[in-house]
Amino acid sequence: MLAHGQTVVQLMERLAPKHYAVEGDKIGLQLGTLQKEIRKVLVALDVTEEVVDEAIFVGANLIVAHHAIIYRPIAKLDTSTPAGRLYEKLIKNDIAVYISHTNLDVAEDGMNDWMADLIGIDTEGRLPLDEVHTDKLYKLVVFVPKDYRDRVLEAVWQAGAGGIGNYSHCSFNLEGTGTFRPLEGADPFIGSTGKLEQVEEVRIETIVPYSVHRAVIQAMLKAHPYEEVAYDLYPLELKGRSFGLGRVGKLSAPTTLGELADKVKKAFDVPFVRVVGDLQRSVSKAAVLGGSGAKYFRQAQFYGADVLVTGDIDYHTAHDALAAGIALIDPGHNAEKIMKAKVADWLARGLAERKSSTEVVASAVDTEPFRFV
Incomplete structure (x- = not known):
C-alpha cells in the first residue's frame, strides 16, 4: 500500500x-x-x-x-x-x-544533534546555542473507568506526556464516582439507554508539551473505552523545554584543534576544512551549528566553547574570532x-x-x- x-x-x-x-x-x-x-x-x-x-x-x-x-x-x-x-x-x-x-536544525535528534554526535559532543549537558522556541505546557485531565486507568496512562506516556524536568511518567490519580445517562442513539460502553449510571472512575492529571499535544489526545482517545470521553486541556504558566539552533557541550575527550579539525573533515566527508586558531591549542568544549553560523561565535564563547564548528565563515568574522580567543572550524555549508x-x-x-x-x-x-x- x-x-x-x-x-x-x-x-x-x-x-x-x-x-x-x-x-x-x-x-x-x-x-x-x-x-x-x-x-x-x-x-x-x-x-x-x-x-x-x-x-x-x-x-x-x-x-x-x-x-x-x-x-x-x-x-x-x-x-x-x-x-x-x-x-x-x-x-x-x-x-x-x-x-x-530551520525546524530540522532546531529539532531534537535533528541536524545539529547529528552534527554534534559526529564531532564528539557529549549528549549529557548538551545545550542549544541560540534558543528560538520554548515548548508551552498543558495539563491534561481525563476521567477513566478504574480498570482502564493503566491502559490510558501508558498510552499518553508513550505519546509524550508525563515529563517534568528529569522525571518521566508523572501523573496524579484521584478515585471518585462518575455519573451519566445515555440518551437515544448512544452506544454506551457501560450502562443502557435512558438509565442513570454511576461508575467508579479515576481522574488522571498529567503534563503535556504543546509539541505533542495532538498525538497525546489521539492516543488517549484511542485507549479510552468510552464513546464520549470527558477530558480537559488547561494551559499552564510553567515553561517547558527549550529548543534552539546549534549545540554546545563538552567533547567526549579533550583534543587539539588540529586533531578536531581532522575529525570534522572525515566526519562530514569534505575535501578540506578552514581553521581559525592555533592548531596545537587544547579544546575540551565545542559548539556546532549547521549552515551559516559565523555570527554565533560570541554565543559559543559565552557558553565557554573553545571552538565553533560551522560553515560560511567570512574573512572579517575570522579576524574577530581570532582576536576574541575562540577557534573556528569551517567544513562548508554542504556539510549538512x-x-x-x-x-x-x-x-x-x-x-x-x-x-x-x-x-x-x-x-x-x-x-x-x-x-x-
Missing part, C-alpha cells in the same frame, strides 16, 4: 515540527501537491536540476529537501530562466517539493548533506511501521557548488 502525501509529511513533522522553524523561514510544501499517493521519496540537501533529473530517473514523486527552492515572492514564471526551468520540470513530472529547514541519509532512514522506518510500500532514497547527487583546485 502506497503512503498518502500527508502521511509522509506527518512523519516528517514528527521529526521536525513546523513551529520550531525560525520566523520567516521558507518551509513546508513549496511546489506541487501532497494530495496523492507517493511512490517514492527522494531526500536531498538542495533541489537542483540534477536532483530533479535523479528524482525522475528513480521514479520519485516527492522530494524532501533541506534548502528551499522559493525564497521570495515570484513576479513571473519565465521557463527560460534556470529557476523557471526547474519549476517547469518539477510540475511536468508531477514531483512535489517539501522543505524542512549528512541529513540525506538520516532523514531517509527516519521516513523509511516510519513508513515500514505503517506497512507502506512507499520507498525512500537518499539523493546521490553532489550539490556542493564549489570545486577545489
Whole structure:
C-alpha cells in the first residue's frame, strides 16, 4: 500500500515540527501537491536540476529537501530562466517539493544533534546555542473507568506526556464516582439507554508539551473505552523545554584543534576544512551549528566553547574570532548533506511501521557548488 502525501509529511513533522522553524523561514510544501499517493521519496540537501533529473530517473514523486527552492515572492514564471526551468520540470513530472529547514536544525535528534554526535559532543549537558522556541505546557485531565486507568496512562506516556524536568511518567490519580445517562442513539460502553449510571472512575492529571499535544489526545482517545470521553486541556504558566539552533557541550575527550579539525573533515566527508586558531591549542568544549553560523561565535564563547564548528565563515568574522580567543572550524555549508541519509532512514522506518510500500532514497547527487583546485 502506497503512503498518502500527508502521511509522509506527518512523519516528517514528527521529526521536525513546523513551529520550531525560525520566523520567516521558507518551509513546508513549496511546489506541487501532497494530495496523492507517493511512490517514492527522494531526500536531498538542495533541489537542483540534477536532483530533479535523479528524482525522475528513480521514479520519485516527492522530494524532501533541506534548502528551499522559493525564497521570495515570484513576479513571473519565465521557463527560460534556470529557476523557471526547474519549476517547469518539477510540475511536468508531477514531483512535489517539501522543505524542512530551520525546524530540522532546531529539532531534537535533528541536524545539529547529528552534527554534534559526529564531532564528539557529549549528549549529557548538551545545550542549544541560540534558543528560538520554548515548548508551552498543558495539563491534561481525563476521567477513566478504574480498570482502564493503566491502559490510558501508558498510552499518553508513550505519546509524550508525563515529563517534568528529569522525571518521566508523572501523573496524579484521584478515585471518585462518575455519573451519566445515555440518551437515544448512544452506544454506551457501560450502562443502557435512558438509565442513570454511576461508575467508579479515576481522574488522571498529567503534563503535556504543546509539541505533542495532538498525538497525546489521539492516543488517549484511542485507549479510552468510552464513546464520549470527558477530558480537559488547561494551559499552564510553567515553561517547558527549550529548543534552539546549534549545540554546545563538552567533547567526549579533550583534543587539539588540529586533531578536531581532522575529525570534522572525515566526519562530514569534505575535501578540506578552514581553521581559525592555533592548531596545537587544547579544546575540551565545542559548539556546532549547521549552515551559516559565523555570527554565533560570541554565543559559543559565552557558553565557554573553545571552538565553533560551522560553515560560511567570512574573512572579517575570522579576524574577530581570532582576536576574541575562540577557534573556528569551517567544513562548508554542504556539510549538512549528512541529513540525506538520516532523514531517509527516519521516513523509511516510519513508513515500514505503517506497512507502506512507499520507498525512500537518499539523493546521490553532489550539490556542493564549489570545486577545489
